[in-house]
Amino acid sequence: MITVQNLTKQYGDFTAVDDVTFTAAAGRVTGFLGPNGAGKSTTMRIIVGLTPPTTGTAHVLGRRFAELPNPGLEVGVLLDASAQHAGRTGREILALAATTMGLPRNRVDELIHLVGLTDDEAARRLRDYSLGMRQRLGLAHALLGNPEVLILDEPANGLDPAGIRWMRDLLRGYADRGATVLLSSHLLHEIEVIADDLVVIGDGRIVASGPKKTLLAGAGTQVRTRQHDRLSTALTAAGIAFTLTGRSAPGLSGAPQCHTFRVEAEAESVGRLASTAGVPLVELRSGDAGLEEMFLELTADTQRDSRREGAVA
Structure with a gap:
């Protein structure tokens, strides 16, 4: 389990992480999401002891990362797949880590094959690795000690579709065996497929957290009609909140535009109301x-591109 409590990190007058609190539970994959510069990487660096917090605490398996006697056996970390000696081979990097953790050398061969690196690739120097190969090596390094917790920042970066599917199955299986997986990624579809829980951060603050099903189920009902005025009147009279989210072009036969509503009520209730009103x-x-829609809604005010567009406007 990972427990982050009231975590804040300031660099002078800039607050990178602002009173962040969340939990990543054992046996579950927690997706950690946010726009660029939202504070994800800083939070993860604090969790693994690379960056000291200004205030607050971050515990892994009930202790600060620095207090773990042999952290590689308890926590697997992948924050930057290129953060290894470029002149060493993949096998040498894993062998050195295995020696440091007190693991047998045959564990290196097991992990090389597990992550899909060939013997020839394992014998190459890191400087000659593609980005995808570095990601596979980084995952092998994180998994080497068979840890109870995985903390991964953009692990699918550089992987092809088959590699992404392989990684998804690997992490899902790892969590299903009781491990804690904290996963940050910009590939929202992959997070939507694999995650059990979501933590969304924007401008250094948590804007949403909880089970994925709960967070994605709060969108009410989507309705499309060509008689939007009559539906608006009926919904208003019934005291049901709604939002007009879009409209289509008129049909080829001259039919009126379709308008799309998001209605804060169950589909059955909306259908019954529309039928009664003759709409x-x-x-x-x-x-x-979908996760992408929810993510963009929650982080609309913190998106760098949105702020730039607003400034131009």
Whole structure:
């Protein structure tokens, strides 16, 4: 388990992490999400003892990372796949880590094969590795001690689709055996597929956290109709909150535009209301948000591109 409590990190007048609190539980994959510069990497560096916090605490398996007697046997870390000696071979890097952890040398061969590196690739120097190969080597390094906790920052970076699928299955299986997996990634689809819990950070503060199903289920109902005025009137009269989220072009036969609503009510209730009001619907479905939609909504005010567009406007 990872427990982060009231964590703050300041660099002079700049607050990179602002009173962050969350838990990553054993047996679950926790997706850690946020725009560039939101504080994800700083938080993860604090958790693994590379950056001291200004205030607050971060515990792994009930202790600070620095207090773990042989951290590689308890926590596997991948923050930067290139943070190894470029002149060493992949096998040498893993062998040195195995020696440091007191592991048998045959563990190196096991991990090389587990992450899909060939013997020829393991004999190459890191400077000759592709980004995808470095990611595989970094995962091998993180998994070497068969730890109870994995802390991974962008582990799929540079992997091809087959490699991403392999990594997803590997991490899912690891969590299913009782491990804690904290996973940061910009590949929102992969997080949506694999994560059990989500922690979303923006401008250094937590903007949402909890089980994935709970966070993605709060979008009410999506409705499309060509009679948006009548539906708006009926929803307002019933005291049901709604938002107009989009509209399509008129149909080729001259049919009116379709308007899309997000309605804060169950689909059955919305359908019954529309029927009573005599409003024909083009679409009616549960509006469970996809992760990308939820992420963009929650972090809209902290997106770098959004701020730049606002400044231009």
